[in-house]
Amino acid sequence: MGDLLGNLALGFGTVLQVVPVELPGLGPVPLPMNVVLCFIGCLVGTLIGVLPGVGPVATIAMLLPITFKFDPTGALIMLAGIYYGAQYGGSTTAILVNIPGEATSVVTTLDGHQMARQGRAGVALGIAAIGSFVAGCVATVMIAALGAPLTRLALVFGPAEYFSLMVMGLVFAVVLARGSILKAVAMILLGVLLSTVGADLETGQERMTFGLPFLSDGIDFPVLAMGLFGIAEILRNLDHTEARDVVRQAIGRLLPGRDDLRQSGLPILRGTAIGAVLGILPGNGAVLGPFASYTLEKRLARDPSRFGSGAIEGVAGPESANNAGAQTSFIPLLTLGIPPNAVMALMVGAMTIHGIVPGPQVMTKNAGLFWGMIASMWVGNVMLLIINLPLIGLWVRLLKVPYRLMFPAILLLCCVGIYSINSLPTDILFIGLFGAVGYVLIRLDFEPAPLLLGFVLGKLMEENLRRALIISRGEMSTFIDRPISAGLLLVAVVLLVVALLPSIRRSRDEVFVE
Amino acid sequence: MGGLILVGLAALALYLTADLSQGTLRSMGPGMVPRALAVGLGLCGLALVGAGLVRPGHPLERFSLRGPVVILLAIAAFALTIRPFALGGITTPGLGLLGAGPLTVLIGGYATAEARLRELLALGFGLTAFAMLLFGDLLNLPIPMFPEAYAALFPTGWSQDGRLRATAGLLGGAALALLLVGPRRPVAQPDVAGGA
Numbered sequence: 196m197g198d199l200l201g202n203l204a205l206g207f208g209t210v211l212q213v214v215p216v217e218l219p220g221l222g223p224v225p226l227p228m229n230v231v232l233c234f235i236g237c238l239v240g241t242l243i244g245v246l247p248g249v250g251p252v253a254t255i256a257m258l259l260p261i262t263f264k265f266d267p268t269g270a271l272i273m274l275a276g277i278y279y280g281a282q283y284g285g286s287t288t289a290i291l292v293n294i295p296g297e298a299t300s301v302v303t304t305l306d307g308h309q310m311a312r313q314g315r316a317g318v319a320l321g322i323a324a325i326g327s328f329v330a331g332c333v334a335t336v337m338i339a340a341l342g343a344p345l346t347r348l349a350l351v352f353g354p355a356e357y358f359s360l361m362v363m364g365l366v367f368a369v370v371l372a373r374g375s376i377l378k379a380v381a382m383i384l385l386g387v388l389l390s391t392v393g394a395d396l397e398t399g400q401e402r403m404t405f406g407l408p409f410l411s412d413g414i415d416f417p418v419l420a421m422g423l424f425g426i427a428e429i430l431r432n433l434d435h436t437e438a439r440d441v442v443r444q445a446i447g448r449l450l451p452g453r454d455d456l457r458q459s460g461l462p463i464l465r466g467t468a469i470g471a472v473l474g475i476l477p478g479n480g481a482v483l484g485p486f487a488s489y490t491l492e493k494r495l496a497r498d499p500s501r502f503g504s505g506a507i508e509g510v511a512g513p514e515s516a517n518n519a520g521a522q523t524s525f526i527p528l529l530t531l532g533i534p535p536n537a538v539m540a541l542m543v544g545a546m547t548i549h550g551i552v553p554g555p556q557v558m559t560k561n562a563g564l565f566w567g568m569i570a571s572m573w574v575g576n577v578m579l580l581i582i583n584l585p586l587i588g589l590w591v592r593l594l595k596v597p598y599r600l601m602f603p604a605i606l607l608l609c610c611v612g613i614y615s616i617n618s619l620p621t622d623i624l625f626i627g628l629f630g631a632v633g634y635v636l637i638r639l640d641f642e643p644a645p646l647l648l649g650f651v652l653g654k655l656m657e658e659n660l661r662r663a664l665i666i667s668r669g670e671m672s673t674f675i676d677r678p679i680s681a682g683l684l685l686v687a688v689v690l691l692v693v694a695l696l697p698s699i700r701r702s703r704d705e706v707f708v709e
Numbered sequence: 710m711g712g713l714i715l716v717g718l719a720a721l722a723l724y725l726t727a728d729l730s731q732g733t734l735r736s737m738g739p740g741m742v743p744r745a746l747a748v749g750l751g752l753c754g755l756a757l758v759g760a761g762l763v764r765p766g767h768p769l770e771r772f773s774l775r776g777p778v779v780i781l782l783a784i785a786a787f788a789l790t791i792r793p794f795a796l797g798g799i800t801t802p803g804l805g806l807l808g809a810g811p812l813t814v815l816i817g818g819y820a821t822a823e824a825r826l827r828e829l830l831a832l833g834f835g836l837t838a839f840a841m842l843l844f845g846d847l848l849n850l851p852i853p854m855f856p857e858a859y860a861a862l863f864p865t866g867w868s869q870d871g872r873l874r875a876t877a878g879l880l881g882g883a884a885l886a887l888l889l890v891g892p893r894r895p896v897a898q899p900d901v902a903g904g905a
Contacts (some may be wrong), residue, residue, distance in 0.1 A: 377760070381715055381753035388722055388746040395739035402739055403725040426780065433820055496751050560771055599823045603814040604836055606780065609789040611806070611840050615850040619806075623788035627781045634777060639711035657742045686779035 240280020386649020422629025715754030
């Protein structure tokens, strides 16, 4: 406990650190740079969360070059702010426009928008903010508490355990993907296959590069991510002109009344718990949090028929779950060095740019960074609460910017952003190529998210598989003989079987349809 | 349809890895993992093709090629003009961000039928000015900003930053002028459809 407090103190010390910054015309001015970066991150995150069609993956890929300028702690604080800020902003769009700004706020459209129709938009936004804040606080403490023990656990992990853990993560991703399980498996295999492009880890032989020199280092993750999530998303949105149903009614007062608070207190806590636990799972469990929370609240409610016509619990629970999940998904990255989703994979990119190898050693070697980032999440949550409620009017006006003006802007920023990472025009051509591929995949009902996750984990998986087999002298049984590894694989198998059972399948489909 | 693509990709991967050594489980060669993945992918593809034959899927929705083609053209235009790019003997002119930015926005904007020339020009100039200040001035990222010939237009005393800021100012001014001057059309907002 004393440890925990000491560590948090170190974290807050790092965040609140005041450094002299050279401002043009003013000379050096002492500024709490990390707080400023956290603020920028939260603001940008909320902005892209509010705007449908721009996600955190594409934005962080776009902004990676910007982080060259800052020290690693500040850079990661800003990127993290973008991620959880986006979760936060996504709900604003869901409530006001009935379009999920982010994938995780799909459920919020159900009751949130109904509340807005009834003139209670303000209360819905307010409770979403309060729920997110509570969830953020709990999740921050949880990361701080679990960080140290999980890091110790990571030290007993060998290559076999790492491999099995990642297999489990990918199985999770399959189970959580929408639509056909077979298609999700295919996407993961394709992702892992793409990650093997480039020079072989041990022999240095070129694999599947067509003899092209820029492929010998493999496909760049930001390029793939921006293509699949930036460009493909534009192409998809261009297909159907969306009708934006911006709420015309007054937003009303923001602070929920006493009744509202009493009704949503327990859902917030339950949502936080569900979201936090699911968020830790590798394989982007955070996406499932809001769905699980909504289903639970509906089951528990005395009068389930209220759900879908403006029940405040249907906003409070899922909103808390999505924020808690967004934050706890940092745990696998910070402790094990395994990115559980595409955003975290970009964080890995940002860390590597600054020469930090993600994994259990980060906590000891870069203690300031580790705890600073955790503390910044709490600071960020306070900021989100303070900056967002007054800014709602601004977000509403932004939502009225037509898409025909938004997509050329996204397009240009994608091009400039990706070019500034490596200064390679071929990278730009590749985001176009991957964008087209992603678009075709979406049209054929394949989800690009599992592909990206497979790509993210692919290199690590191959490396650990080969290492494990060298250690075991080619015995495949090493994965079953070692208890932790066997346990992880068992979980993976059970999950897959359960997901394939007809009855569960049906209810899984229902969850996603709801 | 999707299944066939997967089978095709798997076949391509198998072909490309054909000359890599397989190795043994004890010491894997570079070819083993990709080949195993390609086989798995191919099997998934076959299964999907099989499933498609057994029960007819829903037909593909109609979609226009305009969006993808125009967007890809815009991306290619940016890639080819940001700096000189040699392609089989032909070298494209390096226009820097000054040329590539507005060009990309202008071409890309026509991906939708609602495009309006004046609006896109203003957007293109404005965004380019913003990108110049953010990426070039504030962050000092190595992006070519304007062609050599353009830089030479300034009197010799000007610093790189000064030229950059002046250019951004000009672009911003042009964007504003385009917005303010010119015939005012009634502003239609098809995106903000009234509540259903």
